[in-house]
Amino acid sequence: MMLLMIEFLRQLALAFLGTVCFGLLFHVPPRHFAACGIVGAIGWLVYWAMMLVQPSSVLASLVAVIPLTIATRAFAIVRRAPVTLFLIPGIFPLVPGAGIYYTAYAFITGDTVQCAAKGAETLKIAVALAMGIAVVMSIPLKPSNLRRDRS
Amino acid sequence: MNDQQRVLEFVMAAGEVLLKNGAEVSRTQQTMEIMAKSLGVDSFHGYVLTNGLFASMGSDYGQPAQIRSVPASEVHLGRVEAVNALSRKIAQGHVTLDEAYEELERIKTMPYAPSRDQILACGAGSACFALMFGGIWQDGLIALAVGLGLQVFLLWMGRWGLNKLITKFLGAAFVALVTMLLFLNGFGQNMDKAIIGALMPLVPGMALTLGIRDLIMADFLSGTIRMLDALLTAACIACGVGLILGLATMIPGVNV
Numbered sequence: 137m138m139l140l141m142i143e144f145l146r147q148l149a150l151a152f153l154g155t156v157c158f159g160l161l162f163h164v165p166p167r168h169f170a171a172c173g174i175v176g177a178i179g180w181l182v183y184w185a186m187m188l189v190q191p192s193s194v195l196a197s198l199v200a201v202i203p204l205t206i207a208t209r210a211f212a213i214v215r216r217a218p219v220t221l222f223l224i225p226g227i228f229p230l231v232p233g234a235g236i237y238y239t240a241y242a243f244i245t246g247d248t249v250q251c252a253a254k255g256a257e258t259l260k261i262a263v264a265l266a267m268g269i270a271v272v273m274s275i276p277l278k279p280s281n282l283r284r285d286r287s
Numbered sequence: 288m289n290d291q292q293r294v295l296e297f298v299m300a301a302g303e304v305l306l307k308n309g310a311e312v313s314r315t316q317q318t319m320e321i322m323a324k325s326l327g328v329d330s331f332h333g334y335v336l337t338n339g340l341f342a343s344m345g346s347d348y349g350q351p352a353q354i355r356s357v358p359a360s361e362v363h364l365g366r367v368e369a370v371n372a373l374s375r376k377i378a379q380g381h382v383t384l385d386e387a388y389e390e391l392e393r394i395k396t397m398p399y400a401p402s403r404d405q406i407l408a409c410g411a412g413s414a415c416f417a418l419m420f421g422g423i424w425q426d427g428l429i430a431l432a433v434g435l436g437l438q439v440f441l442l443w444m445g446r447w448g449l450n451k452l453i454t455k456f457l458g459a460a461f462v463a464l465v466t467m468l469l470f471l472n473g474f475g476q477n478m479d480k481a482i483i484g485a486l487m488p489l490v491p492g493m494a495l496t497l498g499i500r501d502l503i504m505a506d507f508l509s510g511t512i513r514m515l516d517a518l519l520t521a522a523c524i525a526c527g528v529g530l531i532l533g534l535a536t537m538i539p540g541v542n543v
Contacts, residue, residue, distance in 0.1 A: 262517075
């Protein structure tokens with residue numbers, strides 16, 4: 137249990153730092169770095185926890201992208217910045233870079249079955265991310281109304 | 288230039304900044320409409336695509352209209368945020384057209400992060416991802432070195448103005464090649480994790496995200512363009528890695 141806790145914290149720190157680095161590569165203003173990191177960490181930790189309890193990375197991606205997108209919308213309202221600012225760096229831990237690599241690897245080593253399987257999985261993850269983002273972004277919510285209520 | 292023309296000029300310039308720097312199509316269109324309305328133009332008609340802007344004003348004969356082509360360039364999300372803030376200020380009516388022009392000029396010249404920071408960020412990011420995907424610390428260290436090199440390589444390639452797909456292809460080949468060379472001395476353990484970590488700066492996360500958002504907002508044409516971009520970029524990365532892995536398998540005694 138202790139080990140799991142340490143691993144959890146390690147994954148949290150890595151995902152946070154990794155996302156902030158990508159935020160810098162997209163020239164996000166430094167004052168939003170923390171928010172980007174939190175968004176990335178939320179997505180990755182849910183994905184990581186899902187992979188501990190079940191083997192499908194497609195399902196894990198779908199489940200992880202939902203809280204991630206909710207977090208981007210929350211930050212967009214609180215920090216009055218476009219969702220894109222947090223979503224583009226934050227989504228990176230979930231983008232199937234590994235899938236691209238393993239597809240190419242299987243293709244080169246002549247393992248056609250594995251190549252097709254990995255290629256399909258990569259595509260499925262991309263679709264899962266799309267579905268998750270689409271669902272959360274479509275929830276109607278007018279930030280302008282909220283702001284008026286608050287003031 | 289009369290006032291209406293100046294408003295159109297300004298709105299188009301603002302839209303161009305948004306589109307170039309990673310805003311999605313619907314937001315660009317919406318922002319342009321809000322700005323035009325707030326600056327006193329009632330009938331503004333805009334049409335935005337991933338790489339182009341079309342707008343006209345009014346329905347009378349002789350009213351101004353503009354078309355702008357917006358080629359893809361480096362993304363700067365800070366500029367998107369700044370234009371967003373400017374449009375909010377304009378909508379509240381706190382800004383005159385002249386002030387808005389001045390502010391937009393400032394936004395256009397907002398600096399990119401210094402090259403040194405970009406190189407460090409690329410290296411550290413690659414290392415983080417290699418570790419997250421299950422690499423041990425030696426793999427992380429190799430991914431760090433490759434990531435640093437990758438950003439230097441990308442910045443250097445940027446000067447030549449090479450086509451984006453070719454850049455991704457060569458970048459992926461660079462990552463695979465350098466990682467393999469660094470693994471020759473037996474320091475790291477999981478070459479796949481190190482390569483994947485260092486590939487992350489190249490993967491089309493942005494095209495995918497923007498494509499999804501365009502499609503949700505029913506901008507099907509722009510969404511398709513972005514999705515195609517994401518798919519082709521992914522294919523180019525796979526080809527780049529595959530090329531190096533394939534060549535390596537031909538060398539006797541090398542095991543990929």
